[in-house]
Amino acid sequence: MAKTVVPIVSERQEQAERRRAQVLSLPVPLNGEIRTENDSLVDRRHRPLRDIRISVTDHCNFRCRYCMPKEKFDSHHQFLTHTELLTFDEITRLVRIFVKLGVQKVRLTGGEPTLRKHLSELIARLKKIPRADGRPLDIAMTTNATLLERMAGELKAAGLDRVTVSLDAVDETIFQSINDVGFPAKKVLDGIWAARDAGLPVKVNTVLKKGMNEGEIIPLVEAFRHTGVVLRFIEYMDAGTANGWRMDDVLPSATVVERINAVYPLEPLDPNYRGETAARWRFKDGGGEIGFISSVTQAFCKDCTRARLSVEGGLFLCLFADRGYDLRTMLRGGATDQEIEEAISLIWCSRNDNYSEIRHSGGNPDRQRIEMQYIGG
Ligand code: SAM
Ligand code: SF4
Ligand code: SF4
16 A cells, blocks of 8 residues: 655745755655554554644844854755745644644744744644544644743633743853854743743743853753742754754753752652653652653653644654655645645554664764754654
């Protein structure tokens, strides 16, 4: 039952062609079989499909040095045109299909998702899709919070369930040098409090990179203890190739736990559910919860139930994938829901990705990983 998905052709520049070749040229494979366990579709490592991360725009108003460095994402960079993006109709149609296949959570990301026009309209449409078990779909968003103070109420009213805000420092000089557009940390904090006050549970993600913001660990902890906002430290990852990642730049979570524990004693908590990316801890003095996402030093591939949908409808099975599957051509080429469902099922069942487990031991160091703002962080 091999299916062919036609690559989209006619791009403008070499840069775009290279991306296209990586992303959209694979035929939906596979002579494979559909495999299920406990009524769930499972991949070759027995992992069900539970989460989908959707990149709704490749644009961003920051130029974080570790994600979209200015030198690479300058005025010559070819961002996608509006017609290349999946429309809300297309996203909604795909999510309906993903939900039939077991997806329970959708995360909107990017680029900067709040830059996508009428985002709350998309949220409202997704929120109406019931999960296979009849419960409401969980809708989350990851954002740099530049527009959150203004948008929090509207997003919550549309059906957003939770928000994750990225904030790498509270010191203004350090934060503005990381985002590289001079945006104040104070305004991100205003967005965080506005979201919390609008009734959205808020998590804050901090990427730690040696020499960049190590000194911000304790100030960030202090900014969020006793606030109900859960801070999570993320190890700097080799996502994409624009950031020139080196293992020496990674600050292992174990070191971060030690440093915090020396000032504010911590104790571990059990995970909330299978596949939770963050290891959970809490402050012994009742200051709240804190998390650590250690995808470099403690891979969690074995429980990874996430797929990613790129801005233009490429389905990626791993954050570090070098290839995606072109669903947009199916959507725009007249495929039925049944055909798309079958294709996604085959793709998921063929999945064997475990990049973080083999990062140091194998694989091709030169392989072209997709940039995070495109694939969705
Ligand atoms: N613009 C939004 C934001 O920053 O929250 C959403 C997209 S961004 C790509 C999603 C997340 O990926 C952010 O929390 C960001 O810090 C994280 N991220 C980007 N590049 C990373 C890297 N190389 N290693 C670890 N996390 C990274
Ligand atoms: Fe933009 Fe988010 Fe990447 Fe920073 S991490 S450049 S805010 S997409
Ligand atoms: Fe999932 Fe890939 Fe990350 Fe492993 S490396 S946890 S498979 S996204």
